[in-house]
Amino acid sequence: MKSQSKRFPLFGALVVAVLVSGCAGMQSRHTTTSVVDYLYPNQNEPVAQTGTPVLSLPMTVGIAFVPDKFGQPPAGALTESKKTELLNRVAEHFRKLDYVKAIEIIPSAYLTPKGGFANLDQIRTMYGIETIALVSYDQVQFTDEGMASVLYWTIVGAYVVPAEKNSTSTMVDAVVMHIPSRKMLFRAPGVSQIKGLSTPVNLSEELRVDSEKGFNESVDKMIANLDTQLVAFEERVKSSPEEYKVVHSGGGGSGAGALGLPTGLLISLLFCAGAWWARRAS
Amino acid sequence: MRAPWLSIGLAAGCIASVVISPVGAFFIYDRGAVVSGELWRILTAHFVHYTDSHLFNNLIFLLPAMVLAEMHSRKELVRVLLVSAAAIGLAIFALEPGLARYAGASGVSLALVTRVALRGMEGSVRWRAVCGTVLVIVGLKLIVENWFGWRWMNWGHESGIVTVALAHSVGVASGLVVWLVQTGRSRCGSLVARKRAQMAQASQVS
Numbered sequence: 505m506k507s508q509s510k511r512f513p514l515f516g517a518l519v520v521a522v523l524v525s526g527c528a529g530m531q532s533r534h535t536t537t538s539v540v541d542y543l544y545p546n547q548n549e550p551v552a553q554t555g556t557p558v559l560s561l562p563m564t565v566g567i568a569f570v571p572d573k574f575g576q577p578p579a580g581a582l583t584e585s586k587k588t589e590l591l592n593r594v595a596e597h598f599r600k601l602d603y604v605k606a607i608e609i610i611p612s613a614y615l616t617p618k619g620g621f622a623n624l625d626q627i628r629t630m631y632g633i634e635t636i637a638l639v640s641y642d643q644v645q646f647t648d649e650g651m652a653s654v655l656y657w658t659i660v661g662a663y664v665v666p667a668e669k670n671s672t673s674t675m676v677d678a679v680v681m682h683i684p685s686r687k688m689l690f691r692a693p694g695v696s697q698i699k700g701l702s703t704p705v706n707l708s709e710e711l712r713v714d715s716e717k718g719f720n721e722s723v724d725k726m727i728a729n730l731d732t733q734l735v736a737f738e739e740r741v742k743s744s745p746e747e748y749k750v751v752h753s754g755g756g757g758s759g760a761g762a763l764g765l766p767t768g769l770l771i772s773l774l775f776c777a778g779a780w781w782a783r784r785a786s
Numbered sequence: 787m788r789a790p791w792l793s794i795g796l797a798a799g800c801i802a803s804v805v806i807s808p809v810g811a812f813f814i815y816d817r818g819a820v821v822s823g824e825l826w827r828i829l830t831a832h833f834v835h836y837t838d839s840h841l842f843n844n845l846i847f848l849l850p851a852m853v854l855a856e857m858h859s860r861k862e863l864v865r866v867l868l869v870s871a872a873a874i875g876l877a878i879f880a881l882e883p884g885l886a887r888y889a890g891a892s893g894v895s896l897a898l899v900t901r902v903a904l905r906g907m908e909g910s911v912r913w914r915a916v917c918g919t920v921l922v923i924v925g926l927k928l929i930v931e932n933w934f935g936w937r938w939m940n941w942g943h944e945s946g947i948v949t950v951a952l953a954h955s956v957g958v959a960s961g962l963v964v965w966l967v968q969t970g971r972s973r974c975g976s977l978v979a980r981k982r983a984q985m986a987q988a989s990q991v992s
Contacts, residue, residue, distance in 0.1 A: 782910050
């Protein structure tokens with residue numbers, strides 16, 4: 505009986521230690537938006553037939569984050585100001601392109617959840633755009649506890665020992681759509697992986713910092729990928745004129761001094777043969 | 787016979803503008819850049835080409851025209867190139883405000899061909915026949931381009947790039963103007979020389 509009462513404090517301490525160190529446990533947080541959910545909300549509806557995209561250059565391009573599936577952003581989702589900041593960075597990079605007249609940043613409030621092409625048509629009329637880059641994201645954050653988390657038991661440890669292992673995986677994906685033809689022109693993703701440590705006390709703050717860092721890195725990678733995809737798309741437009749039609753509107757066309765091959769060849773041959781013929785006579 | 791180094795050099799420059807894209811970007815006619823002070827683009831755009839096929843189409847015509855002009859007189863080649871390049875560039879700037887970019891040597895090529903063919907009209911009978919035929923072809927080309935809106939676009943389906951007929955018309959006009967000025971000058975020169983000779987003769991007699 506005595507020995508049992510001696511063992512009790514030891515058992516109790518063990519239980520408390522497990523509870524204290526395990527109170528955080530393994531946590532995860534997932535925020536996501538999807539272009540497919542936004543554009544094709546009703547799976548029973550047939551997908552609209554796509555026509556041939558007619559790209560009118562120079563073009564005004566819209567750029568927006570697709571809204572959350574249910575309209576209410578979950579905890580940890582991007583704030584509107586952060587979205588604008590990220591979109592501004594993308595827009596700044598592509599504004600200098602010859603064939604881009606302007607880039608319009610469209611606030612998320614203008615895109616209705618599951619709005620589909622009907623919503624895009626409204627935006628097209630509102631902003632006078634034919635092409636839009638829809639940006640979606642997927643971020644998962646995990647928090648695990650390291651061996652040092654046993655020191656949380658000392659209470660002070662919970663404030664000073666960074667034993668929470670955080671891992672943040674982010675993917676940002678831009679899909680460039682031609683609204684009138686309902687056709688995707690190209691897409692470019694950007695992914696990042698952030699790892700960090702924190703104390704339980706500043707865990708949420710650290711996760712927020714990692715989340716922002718993850719979005720920043722992913723957007724940088726997405727911009728680089730957009731560059732590559734844009735070059736590939738230009739090649740595709742040149743090599744497949746039947747798939748994409750390009751029309752130059754007044755504002756800033758490209759002109760060429762180009763002589764037809766038959767005219768050029770004819771005059772060159774005439775000059776060369778004529779020079780030889782005239783010299784033979786003299 | 788002198789080697790046509792200037793023609794070869796300019797042809798090499800044309801090739802470089804396609805092969806090394808920053809070179810092309812630096813010299814192409816870009817309306818915005820011209821407005822902000824990069825005036826050289828008005829002259830240099832004619833030696834920049836968008837693609838290999840665009841270059842080939844123009845070079846096949848430009849190189850023989852440059853060589854023919856240079857073999858006669860290097861000064862004449864430089865004069866025609868400068869006058870036509872400036873005239874075409876300024877005409878595009880003034881009359882085609884919607885054109886953001888322009889590149890291609892067809893205008894200056896036509897100026898050279900016109901100048902060479904007009905000079906050829908003072909040559910032997912056979913050479914006159916050849917040059918006369920060339921002038922007729924050039925004239926017909928301008929008519930079908932300006933009156934019937936016909937454009938030759940065999941140098942690739944470039945994104946929205948259109949052939950600028952204005953460059954051809956101004957090119958031919960530049961060649962004609964250079965010829966008229968030179969002919970007028972040489973006729974004036976010979977007239978003055980004849981008058982001087984007559985005056986000298988008259989003074990000797992008196």
